[in-house]
Amino acid sequence: MVRHGQTLWNAQGRLTGWADVPLSPLGREQARRLGVWLQRERFDRVVASDLQRAVETAHLAYAEPEERLWALREIDFGELDGLLWAELPEEHRQALLRFDGFQAPGGESVEGFRSRVHAALSALPEGRLLVFTHGGVLRLVLRELGQEAFLPPCSVVGVDWEAQRLLFVREG
Numbered sequence: 001m002v003r004h005g006q007t008l009w010n011a012q013g014r015l016t017g018w019a020d021v022p023l024s025p026l027g028r029e030q031a032r033r034l035g036v037w038l039q040r041e042r043f044d045r046v047v048a049s050d051l052q053r054a055v056e057t058a059h060l061a062y063a064e065p066e067e068r069l070w071a072l073r074e075i076d077f078g079e080l081d082g083l084l085w086a087e088l089p090e091e092h093r094q095a096l097l098r099f100d101g102f103q104a105p106g107g108e109s110v111e112g113f114r115s116r117v118h119a120a121l122s123a124l125p126e127g128r129l130l131v132f133t134h135g136g137v138l139r140l141v142l143r144e145l146g147q148e149a150f151l152p153p154c155s156v157v158g159v160d161w162e163a164q165r166l167l168f169v170r171e172g
Contacts, residue, residue, distance in 0.1 A: 001131045002038075003138050003172065004049075004057040005030040006153040013085050017077035017107065017136075023056050030154040030172060031060035037170075038062045038156075044127035049073045049134060057154070058132040065132065071120035074134035078107020099143065114140060121161050142166070 005027030009016040023031065038061050048054040048065035049072040058065045080088060088096075095102035095110075103109040108116075117137055124131075135150065138157050142149050145159070145166040154172030159165070 001133055001138055001141065001157045001159060002034070002057065002061065003135050003151055003153055003155045004051075004053040004132060005034075005060075005172075007053050009082065010153060014082050015077045015080050015085070015088070017074045017081045017104070018051070019081050020051050021053060023053050023060075027053070027153060028056070028060060031057045034154045034156070034172065035061040038130070041130075042128070043130040045125065046130045046132070047072070047124065048132035049137075051134075054132040054134065058130075061132075061154070062130055069120055071116050072131065072133045072137060075110070075113040075136045076104060076108035078104040080104050080107065099139065117141070124161075126162075142169070 005023045007016060007021045007027055008024045009019070009021050011024060046058055046063050046065045047067045047069060048058045050068040050070050051073055055065055055068060080092065085093065092102070099110055113136070117140055138151050138155065139149065141157065141159060145164060147166060149169065152172045156170040158167030160167060
């Protein structure tokens with residue numbers, strides 16, 4: 001699983017959920033550099049979130065995704081999407097840091113997000129898949145596998161989802 005490359009919103013510290021923001025020039029370069037590492041590997045299928053930052057990262061780093069899945073999107077921050085971290089009310093900041101009890105106004109709860117991501121990952125076909133997604137999805141997966149991390153853009157997490165086993169983390 002790969003976190004997409006940097007966007008301008010990421011660089012500014014803005015919450016970036018379902019807003020379909022593109023990669024920044026640095027994000028495109030990060031994806032190309034990741035591609036040097038990924039090209040040594042072979043995958044049965046390339047899958048991505050349907051948001052352009054994930055699709056573009058896939059295209060630049062490895063190949064055009066064969067499938068674009070809405071269910072692999074970042075958490076829906078609703079009315080908070082695009083806000084700077086410092087602009088968030090303290091209770092939202094604390095709930096996001098805990099990653100429990102968070103419900104975005106006009107958006108998604110962490111529990112709803114967890115259910116959506118679990119369903120999407122469990123429905124993927126068997127095989128060696130390369131999945132381009134978002135930081136929140138990777139954070140959720142790592143937490144499910146006993147790790148806590150905020151990963152930078154173009155980080156890669158190796159997961160055996162069926163066995164619920166973390167294989168490796170490669171920070172971008």
